[in-house]
Amino acid sequence: MVASSLLLRAAAFRPATTATSRCLSHRSATRLFGSLPRSPAAVIFDMDGTLVDHSIDFASLRSRIWEVVDDDEVGRTFGERECVLEVAGKLSPEGQARCKLIFDDIEKKAVDEMSLAAGGPELIRYLSERKIQRAVLTRNLERNVGIMAGLYSDAVCDAGGLSGDGDVFHHVVARDTPSDPSDPASEPVRSKPSPDGILHLCRLWGVGPSEVIFVGDNANDDIVAANAAGCGGSVLVTPGGVERDTHSGYALGESEEDVRLRTPSLRVESLGELMERMMAEAEEDPSEGDGDGGEEETRRAGEGTMVYDGGGFSVVVPSIGVKGV
Numbered sequence: 001m002v003a004s005s006l007l008l009r010a011a012a013f014r015p016a017t018t019a020t021s022r023c024l025s026h027r028s029a030t031r032l033f034g035s036l037p038r039s040p041a042a043v044i045f046d047m048d049g050t051l052v053d054h055s056i057d058f059a060s061l062r063s064r065i066w067e068v069v070d071d072d073e074v075g076r077t078f079g080e081r082e083c084v085l086e087v088a089g090k091l092s093p094e095g096q097a098r099c100k101l102i103f104d105d106i107e108k109k110a111v112d113e114m115s116l117a118a119g120g121p122e123l124i125r126y127l128s129e130r131k132i133q134r135a136v137l138t139r140n141l142e143r144n145v146g147i148m149a150g151l152y153s154d155a156v157c158d159a160g161g162l163s164g165d166g167d168v169f170h171h172v173v174a175r176d177t178p179s180d181p182s183d184p185a186s187e188p189v190r191s192k193p194s195p196d197g198i199l200h201l202c203r204l205w206g207v208g209p210s211e212v213i214f215v216g217d218n219a220n221d222d223i224v225a226a227n228a229a230g231c232g233g234s235v236l237v238t239p240g241g242v243e244r245d246t247h248s249g250y251a252l253g254e255s256e257e258d259v260r261l262r263t264p265s266l267r268v269e270s271l272g273e274l275m276e277r278m279m280a281e282a283e284e285d286p287s288e289g290d291g292d293g294g295e296e297e298t299r300r301a302g303e304g305t306m307v308y309d310g311g312g313f314s315v316v317v318p319s320i321g322v323k324g325v
Contacts, residue, residue: 036233042133046216119272121155195229236264
C-alpha cells in the first residue's frame with residue numbers, strides 16, 4: 001500500500017480480492033446505441049494517456065523488453081509475442097532484473113513529465129457533484145498513482161474543491177495491488193485486458209458492471225477489459241482524433257468477437273468532451289431513457305425498437321419478432 005502524504009491526501013486505496021470473470025459475450029443497451037448510462041454508479045479511469053497526458057514510448061518499451069527476452073536463456077524459448085508486463089515475469093532472475101530496470105527508467109521519465117489531461121479536474125468535480133464514485137485501474141505502480149492523485153487533488157482544490165465525499169479517487173488497482181488485502185505478498189490483481197480489476201472494483205462498490213463507465217485510451221487493453229466485464233459504457237479517449245500506440249505487445253485476434261471487444265461505445269477527444277457528453281445524457285428526458293427498472297421503456301434501434309420490461313432489454317423488429325439481449 002502506498003504511504004505518501006500525496007496519496008493520503010488525495011485518495012483511499014483499497015485493494016480487493018480477485019473477482020470471477022464474466023461471459024465475454026455480455027452486451028448492454030448502452031453499447032448498442034453508442035451512448036452512456038444516464039446515472040452511472042461509478043466511473044473507472046485508466047491512468048497513463050487518460051488521466052495524464054501520454055508520455056510513455058510504448059514502441060521503445062516493447063523493443064527494449066523483447067531484446068532482453070531474446071537474450072534470456074528462458075525467454076529465447078518463447079514463441080508468440082505477448083504482453084511485455086507478463087513476459088518479464090516469466091524470465092530468469094537475471095532477465096527479470098533487467099526488465100525491472102527498463103520499467104523503472106521509463107516510468108520515472110513518465111512521472112517527471114507527468115501533466116494532467118485537459119478537462120480532467122473539471123470532470124472529477126462534476127462526478128463528485130453527482131455523487132458518482134471514482135477509481136483508477138492501471139498497469140502502472142501504486143506509488144506513481146499516488147503522485148498523479150496528488151496533482152489532481154491540488155488542481156481540484158484550486159478549482160473550488162469537491163462538493164461531496166472529499167476523495168479524488170475512492171479506489172485504485174495498480175499492477176502491484178495485492179489480490180488479498182490481508183496478505184501483501186499475495187498475487188497481484190490481473191492486469192488489463194483481463195476484466196478482473198473492473199469486476200472486483202464493482203464488488204467493492206456493490207454494483208453491477210452495467211452501472212459503471214470505463215474510460216481509457218487503449219482499445220486493446222482498456223476497451224477489451226471494459227467490454228469483457230460488461231461495463232455499461234466503454235469510452236476511448238483519442239486526443240486529436242488519433243488513437244496512439246499504447247500496445248503492450250501481445251498478439252491481437254481478428255475474429256468477430258475480438259473486434260467487438262475492442263470497439264468502444266463512445267469515442268471522445270478529451271475528458272472535457274466526455275463531461276459534456278455525460279451532462280447531455282443526464283439532461284435528456286427520462287421518459288425517453290433508462291427509466292426506473294419497472295416501467296416499460298422503448299428506444300429506437302435501426303428498424304427495430306429497444307424495449308425494457310423491467311427484467312431486460314429486447315429488440316423488437318417488425319416481421320422478425322423479439323430477440324433477447
